Amino acid sequence: MRRRWYRGVGLVPALFLASGSALAVECTSNVLNTGTVTVCRVDLLHEQLQLFWRDDTGQPYRQFSALHDALAKDGKTLIFAMNGGMYQPDLSPVGLFVSNERELVPLNRHTGPGNFSQQPNGVFLVDGQGARVLTTDEYGQEKPKPFLATQSGPMLVHQGELTTSPVMNPNSQSRRIRNGVCAPSPSTVVFVISESPVTFHEFAVYFRESLGCREALYLDGSISSLYAPHLSQADNWSNMGPIIGVVRLGTGTPK
Secondary structure, eight states, X not given: XXXXXXXXXXXXXEEESOOSSOOOEEEEEEEETTEEEEEEEEETTTOOEEEEOBOTTSOBOBSHHHHHHHHHHTTEEEEEEEEOSOBOTTSOBSSOEEETTEEEEOOOOOOSSSTTTSSSOEEEEEETTEEEEEEHHXXXXXXXXXXXXXXXXXXXXXXXXXXXXXXXXXXXXOOBOEEEEXXXXXXXXXXXXXXXXXXXXXXXXXXXXXXXXXXXXXXXXXXXXXXXXXXXXXXXSSOBSOEEEEEEESOSOOX
């Protein structure tokens, strides 16, 4: 049975993780076929995304709770987080991982079986141009200098079209809890996690048709996890490698 660190009751049309004049992280629940998805928008004009993997001792955080506690010791509050890319059995990133402008794992150009290596795969990054999703080939050709970057696969949407790798077959019956990311503008990042199992194709259609994303990247499935205090949700059913989140100075529950 899947476990959550804590979980509220019911779904509401909209819940906000940040208050004040700027709603910098906004989460909403929307319908996807017969299930629901949670959609979280991060306003980069008011909040800064960060990528996490290992703590000060070099050990993976593994869980939102460990990251939350480590940040609290530094006088910071985790206000939103999600698993941020695929990882090896030792929880190290499978592909490119850049945090605080430091490349800790290089771009992975492997092509083959497995979700990560389905082509096109891609990279979510934030650099001087803002938030973007590029294919792995585009990233390799452009060689940007990102503040943060995480590689995963497959791409769900590329140049406004659904991608066509084998896992994207509209007749597939492979359903999982899945999460992904897109950047509809340089200052806006949208994270989506399904609350019930969906196919790759269904998930991709949601990004393109409901969110209007021209580029969207799959982050992972089955282990997909969300930390959203104002949804009373902090999933803890699987250890994670990369974690992407929003952090603020000061401790306490964000209001």
